[in-house]
Amino acid sequence: PLFQTSLAFQNNTLPHLTLGNINTTYEPTSTGTSRFDLLFNIVEPSDDENGNAGYRGMVEYATDLFDKETIEQLVTRYLSLLKTAVANPDAPLRTLDIFLPHERHQLLETWSRQAEVLGHEAVQSLVEEVQDARVHVLDGELGLVPSGVVGDLYVSGVPSDREGTTAGHFETDPYGPSGSRLYRTDRSARWTRDGRLELVRRADDKAAGQVVPGYRKPRNVQEEVLVGLFAEVLNVDRVGIDDSFFGLGGHSLLATWLLSRIRTVLGVEVPIRMFFEYPTVARLAPQLDRGPVQIPVVARARPEQLPLSFAQRRLWFLHRFEGPSATYNVPMRLRLQTQPDTDALVSAIGDVVRRHESLRTVFTEIDGTPVQRILPAETADVPVEVLQATTAAELETLVTQVARYEFDLETEIPIRARVINTDDDQCTLILVVHHIAADGWSLVPLMRDLSDAYTARRNGHQPDWEPLAVQYADYTLWQRDVLGTEDDPDSVLSQQFAYW
Template sequence: WAGATSNYPREASIPELFRLEARRRPGAVALEAGELRLTYGELESLANALARCLEAEGVGAESTVGLLTERSPEMVVALLAILKAGGAYLPLDPSYPAERLRFMVEDGGVSLVLASEGSASAVAGLAGVKVLPLEGCLEAGGEVSAPPEAPISAEQLAYVMYTSGSTGLPKGTAIPHRAVVRLVKEADFMHLGEEEVFLHLAPISFDASTLEVWGPLLNGGRLVLAPSGAQDLAGIGSLIREHGVTSLWLTAGLFHVMVDERLEDLASLRQLLAGGDVLSPPRVAKVLALPDGPAVINGYGPTENTTFTACHIMAPGTELPAGTVPIGRPIADTRVYVVDAAFRLQPLGVPGELVIGGDGLARGYRGRAALTAERFVPSPFGESGGRLYRTGDRARFRAGGELEFLGRLDAQVKIRGFRIEPGEVESVLSSAPGVERAAVTVREDTPGERRLVGYYVPEDGGDGGKELEASLRAYLEESLPSYMVPAALVELAELPLTPNGKVDRKALPAPADVGGGEGQGYLAPRNQTEELIAGIWSEVLGVDQVGVKDDFFGLGGHSLLATQVSSRLRNALGTEVPLRLLFENPTVAGLAAALAEHGREDLDIPPLVPASREGDLPLSFAQQRLWFIDQLEPGSPAYNMPLPLLVEGDLNPSTLEAALTTVVARHESLRTRFESEGGRPRQVVDAPWTFRLPLVDLQGLPKEGAEAVTRELVRRDGMAPFDLAAGPLLRGALLRRGAGEHVLVFNMHHIVSDGWSLG
């Protein structure tokens, strides 16, 4: 199955496309971070200056530059500057252990690293690697309006992104410019244009950031940067409201938590993308049921095919069929196949391995020729010179042509949206001091909550106890990113084995509840705050009993569950509970004390103030979405809301007209139309007007004939478009079918009404 062939600029590079936007709309806002705003012209100038500095340092075509920084405006400038200089960026997350960062720099062939203040020490002292302070380079660059002159081809390397590797070492995926351009230009899985405001939440080392950053910036949109570090749910909601965010990407785990805890914060979005794991149909249904809520897009795609391969688009109001949420159809310029072990195409409904082709494919793995040859193979399906990527995912085509994800063929898993090879974690745990043998597996003891669990046998058959467990956790945290550290560590006298001598992973025991009883070290909550915290932890973590000395992360907590705790404490206490309080005070007693010090400040809920009628009236987010859709499809009746009503008994048409006139006078939205000036829409509220109901007399027709004419008139009216600029955006007619029987044919545009209004 192939996606559509689009007219995206196949030969263009990322800097070239950004430069076109900067020339077209230099004064338009490109980037927002807190109170800071950078226009397209300013971002172009800053990136040009830094690119010239990088050129002077020897950066050119195919150079790989490490970028070690938190999410910030400087990060975006650096990404663009590296590409302008002809180089490729290798994102380095400052939260990663130094050992992993140093491996990525050396393995990625990096000779230059741009590092933000306070991060450089992690990669300092590597042979042949120069580390430059990012802030200093930006200050030294001055103002340069002209970009570097070296041409950049679409085949050139754009970035290298590392993911978990089954051999115990991460592997770098090499992505060319064309793959990124294919993702974000002429996209058919979502709308990307100058009216879109995209929130950048993902870590820069996670390939969702490719869409979040370049999706808006190469289409004239606005990029909003979330503050660096973990985000609490209330903070995400505030960012959506304060910046007018229209498009948002969430991992499946964060999507589920937001729906459970902060559903109302998603209502103003136009497009909500989620993926990285299987979506919960009931939670998707909740979003689709939001009045004027967003479309939900279930996105699937490995890093090796540049963020997205297939998408399933669900419009607001869509009713989900039974079963899992499909991953949809291939996006434009992408081909997908389901094959058996002999690479033969599978019929509809028959599972097999999902393989991918098209313009989004990576070059392969940096410095891993054998692995590249194994995973990226020549296509046997008639594409001259074509390659296919073997995903290792099981899938099947449904009867309607949509893909259904069925899991992995190997041991690789996704937890909280991150791709993890348990073998890599197992390799690190096995190498830890004091460990004789180890195994790492994924457990789902609580439905929907997958977690890594590490099992180890101490050296010399001894009893390592809590001291060894603590040292192992410290060792893992120094060697692996936080999302790869097992949620629980279990000491065993021996690992269970199968008859052929391999670890019997099915026989590995479930980790005991660390806080599950009044055992050694248990201390019950001593006051109401501690009882509240312990109760919330018990619910969120699935632990029967939590003591005041218990550590949230030691009980299996992680950042995603921490956001749930923060949200529930906020609702219970009526005060903001910053996520950092839990990270800094991970025990029940510590968090209770921190909350007492933090104070019970009232929530800062802004008062509802009537909007001034002076000057232009802006559109709500939901109205903006409907207005833009109307501009894309003028004359479309898709958002008409026809409502035929059977009225039995005596009816005075003049009295009905007077009643409707009163309703229109009372509700401004029914007198509102939508003009535009310079492409910017505004609301215009007209003075009260008299509602007229044309009367159509059907009394002379037989009953069947009157029914047929009624249906046809209702159909015609439902298909007749509204003119949003001219108005009015509601109309009606009265069909008289007898002395005591009328049909009121009522119709209005969704932009001035919704299901709640009609209810």
């Protein structure tokens, strides 16, 4: 696989729809498909009153890899860990108890008394000669470690006058009776899944000490800007020009963020490879003058055959390879406490589609090459349905039909909506956009424009918008200019392919 574990901190603003004085509430919904093997999605909703709104979580998993029982066990363990963290908010993460009650009993009372040490006769003989000996695999704070995790091997009950032992080998036993002690064997070990012990060879080689230069201040404006960006991304108070980004706690994800900030503030593209080679301000600054100047995204003349962005090409390929699917739908479900002006809402959705070219674009092929075809604003057919649901089950069915809709990207624009009125005078708006035209960040301006358009329509006129300075098609052409093509060996794209 391309990657096995990804942690994404999505601090983008959640979308909010304002329809006059109608209260709206965002409700999560599922497309019924999983884009990853296993996804934990944790959301902290805002609470203006006291800031204690808690968290909402959802687990999405591939049913051909996981069964429900396994996922429920994972969720149980995760919730147990969260409860421990909440009960001890100042405790370091490494000290939190990650065990379920039966696992702690297993380690302390079962495995510890019947352990067979694999791989070292001397340690095994020590365990056998001590009456009622128990063995533990512990971390540096004498905390239990779970099976499969390497820790230090300790034995309880070893007499202090045993030949070959010294006072430095003994620690207070936190798991035994008062006054008991643990003997540190100076061996690393781990529990197997079936409760056996495996000794693990220690890595004796340690990194040689490095001489760290003293703190040096920025020497010019460029270095001063870079120091500020380093500190901003790393969330530290002070950065010297000789401080390594990675030595201060940076990693590849933060490096990507930093390069984005450099691009925004200084207008310079810094390749990730260059940054790994020059990770300090003092070494990076001279390289910036050699980097390509960022070309601004501006409206430009459109070619007869409008290409797809690289992200769109990827989704187009999957669409052609797998066929229509709901896997890459981006659904948005909102509950309205009062039924809206339906005519105004339907018109407002049409206004938004006409405003954003990407929402009225279909994707066709010319001689085997995918191209964008933007439909004229005045002729784009916006699929909005107004329906009535008499039961909760019927409401869920109508919502699911839209959330799991399978777009034909060649003939249909990538957006659909349903306005579903219910017998309690409330309403549910379900809107779904294909990922080829939007992502999670897109929902905020989408909802903002829909709010403005609804207000205008309620007042009897079209929204009075300034034309957008650029559209997604302009970004696509800009991306091509910046990255170049694969058949040009000197292009940024070819260099990136060669590097990776």
